[in-house]
Amino acid sequence: MPRSTSLKSKKPFSKTAKEFYVICQNIRSLFNVGAIFRTSDAFAVNKIFLTGITGRPPRKEISKVALGAEQFIPWEYHRQPTRLIKQLKKQGVRIVALEQVKGKSIDLNQWKPKFPLVLMLGYEPKGLPKSLLKLADDVVEIPMYGQKESLNVGVAFGIAGNHIAQYVSKRK
Numbered sequence: 001m002p003r004s005t006s007l008k009s010k011k012p013f014s015k016t017a018k019e020f021y022v023i024c025q026n027i028r029s030l031f032n033v034g035a036i037f038r039t040s041d042a043f044a045v046n047k048i049f050l051t052g053i054t055g056r057p058p059r060k061e062i063s064k065v066a067l068g069a070e071q072f073i074p075w076e077y078h079r080q081p082t083r084l085i086k087q088l089k090k091q092g093v094r095i096v097a098l099e100q101v102k103g104k105s106i107d108l109n110q111w112k113p114k115f116p117l118v119l120m121l122g123y124e125p126k127g128l129p130k131s132l133l134k135l136a137d138d139v140v141e142i143p144m145y146g147q148k149e150s151l152n153v154g155v156a157f158g159i160a161g162n163h164i165a166q167y168v169s170k171r172k
Contacts, residue, residue, distance in 0.1 A: 018168045019046050019116035021093065022161075025081050025132065026052040026123040027153060034065030035154030036121070041069040043165035048073055049118070051081035085120075085135045093118050097136040098160050099128050100149065105141040108160055113167050119160060124153050 022045055027033050033055050040048055050056045056077050057063070057070040078084040085095055094117040099105060120136065122128035133139060142151065142159050151159070 017116065019093075020164055020168055021045065021047050021049065021088075021116070021118040022157070023049045023051055023081060023084070023118055023120040024054045025120060025128060027054045027121065028123065029153075030055040030059050030061035031065050032124075032152065032154045033059075034062040034070065036157050037062065037066035037069040037073050037075075039154065039158050039161055040073050043161040044168065045073065045161070048075040049081075049084055050075060050077045051084060052079070052123075081120075081132060082135065085118075085132065088118055089135070092116065094137045095120065095135055097122075097128050097133055097139045098141070098156060099133060099139055100141045100144075101133060101139050104133075105139040108140045108142050108163055111138065111140045111163075113164050115168070117164070119157070119164065121153050121157055124150070 020043065022036065022040060024033060024036060027036070027050075033050070037048065037057075054077075055062060056075070057066075062070055089095060094114050096113070096117050097120045099120075099122065120128055120132060122132075140160065142156055144150070150156075
């Protein structure tokens with residue numbers, strides 16, 4: 001059974017630990033949600049926050065891709081991402097948006113994460129809304145070299161998650 005816990009029941013986030021969280025904002029595809037759960041397990045994500053219209057377990061489409069990770073990766077659902085983000089900021093969590101924002105985003109390869117952090121992922125066709133981007137401490141983007149200007153959200157999380165996980169595991 002998935003663990004869904006309340007922020008209120010948890011002790012404050014550690015400012016010394018390298019805690020890594022994920023926010024999935026309006027991720028429409030349940031298969032992408034499943035991929036994010038499975039990839040979160042690979043990178044030892046502490047918790048996933050599902051917000052807006054993002055689907056949540058138990059759903060067969062999520063389970064098909066997550067291969068059971070949705071049963072042990074802690075997660076919470078919050079309808080309003082703004083409230084959640086403000087609450088996380090009060091607890092000392094750095095808010096990082098994975099998004100292409102001209103003149104604002106930092107190349108993921110040049111960015112060094114500061115912990116604890118939450119990585120925000122958004123709705124594929126439109127990305128994260130400006131209201132959430134304004135709340136971000138950092139906006140990072142994956143450099144694109146081909147014709148397309150974006151990646152599938154699950155693939156993008158895999159790339160960004162790997163980058164962050166290297167710092168969590170003290171390899172960098």
